[in-house]
Amino acid sequence: SVEELEARVQAVKERMGKRLFLPGHHYQKDEVIQFADARGDSLKLAQLSAENQDAEAIVFCGVHFMAETADILTKQDQTVYLPDMRAGCSMADMADLNQTEKAWTALIELFGDTILPLTYVNSTAAIKAFVGKHEGATVTSSNAEKMVSWAFKQKERILFLPDQHLGRNTAFNLGIPLNQMAVWDPMLERLFHDCPLEEVKVILWKGHCSVHENFTVTNVKQVREQFPNMKVIVHPECRREVVDLSDEAGSTNFIIQTIKNAPVGSAWAIGTEMNLVNRLIKENPDKHIISLNPNMCPCLTMNRIDLPHLAWCLEAIEQGEHPNVIEVNKDIAKDARKALDRMLARA
Ligand code: 13P
Numbered sequence: 001s002v003e004e005l006e007a008r009v010q011a012v013k014e015r016m017g018k019r020l021f022l023p024g025h026h027y028q029k030d031e032v033i034q035f036a037d038a039r040g041d042s043l044k045l046a047q048l049s050a051e052n053q054d055a056e057a058i059v060f061c062g063v064h065f066m067a068e069t070a071d072i073l074t075k076q077d078q079t080v081y082l083p084d085m086r087a088g089c090s091m092a093d094m095a096d097l098n099q100t101e102k103a104w105t106a107l108i109e110l111f112g113d114t115i116l117p118l119t120y121v122n123s124t125a126a127i128k129a130f131v132g133k134h135e136g137a138t139v140t141s142s143n144a145e146k147m148v149s150w151a152f153k154q155k156e157r158i159l160f161l162p163d164q165h166l167g168r169n170t171a172f173n174l175g176i177p178l179n180q181m182a183v184w185d186p187m188l189e190r191l192f193h194d195c196p197l198e199e200v201k202v203i204l205w206k207g208h209c210s211v212h213e214n215f216t217v218t219n220v221k222q223v224r225e226q227f228p229n230m231k232v233i234v235h236p237e238c239r240r241e242v243v244d245l246s247d248e249a250g251s252t253n254f255i256i257q258t259i260k261n262a263p264v265g266s267a268w269a270i271g272t273e274m275n276l277v278n279r280l281i282k283e284n285p286d287k288h289i290i291s292l293n294p295n296m297c298p299c300l301t302m303n304r305i306d307l308p309h310l311a312w313c314l315e316a317i318e319q320g321e322h323p324n325v326i327e328v329n330k331d332i333a334k335d336a337r338k339a340l341d342r343m344l345a346r347a
């Protein structure tokens with residue numbers, strides 16, 4: 001039963017104490033996040049992993065790329081576990097190293113040595129390592145503007161992997177015209193651009209989040225029609241047109257803080273993952289909150305981490321086994337760390 005599983009998780013946590021650290025992303029299910037030692041957006045969870053010196057076991061309640069990041073940032077003798085190895089991220093899978101190397105060769109041929117690569121943390125360790133090797137950095141949704149501005153101080157143009165929407169929304173906020181943003185299609189191995197090549201400032205990788213791409217202009221229009229006083233707040237992984245029509249856009253942490261600090265009685269339609277939207281509805285009974293798209297599906301991979309997997313993983317660790325260890329290859333970790341450190345130094 002649920003109660004029995006909860007008691008098992010709680011018991012391991014109590015017995016292991018500080019030897020165990022359980023970070024949880026805001027998109028995790030309630031049944032899991034209730035046990036998190038710290039909740040956060042991607043940036044905070046990366047910072048906490050880098051700072052944690054005590055825990056010998058870090059059980060990451062989030063997706064694979066986050067656990068890889070934690071492994072890269074923690075000490076040799078700390079082990080990172082992911083309760084279910086199937087908790088991947090479809091966006092991270094949209095850029096593989098082979099495709100990225102091909103793209104880079106083609107882009108260097110077109111633009112010469114004028115490009116700095118940046119990657120959203122929602123990418124594999126191998127992509128972070130590629131970026132780190134080429135003097136670039138990682139970004140999260142809460143520091144993307146800062147990091148893109150930094151990148152433009154280094155080089156004339158950027159390659160932004162793998163989320164075209166976060167890249168476009170960020171560059172747009174920094175005043176870069178949409179027609180100076182080209183798109184690299186890794187399937188067609190082609191660059192699509194609307195201005196002369198020498199004017200291209202941003203090269204967006206053609207990747208997206210399959211959860212956030214489901215919020216549409218029609219959703220925003222319907223909300224505006226049905227609830228004229230309702231504000232719309234979305235994650236910047238949403239399409240440009242959706243962000244454009246919204247009142248606010250930002251990371252999961254930004255969304256949580258904005259709703260928390262909003263006036264009593266205010267009304268909000270939220271465009272982000274469902275577990276978080278449902279939690280915000282529960283935690284803010286003094287506000288009228290709905291999902292921007294009522295037919296939304298949750299992030300299926302985030303949801304793979306559930307109570308049974310958590311209980312199994314924790315008990316195995318306590319018994320001295322090593323279930324679902326996330327261990328990034330040392331050479332990859334070394335270069336990926338450069339990209340992460342460049343971000344953490346400025347975050
Ligand atoms: P943030 O929590 O950094 O906003 O990231 C959202 C996300 O999609 C994580 O997978």
Ligand code: SF4
Pocket residue numbers: 063088089090091092122209210211212273299300301302
């Ligand atoms: Fe990946 Fe989107 Fe799920 Fe985040 S919400 S883990 S970007 S698929």
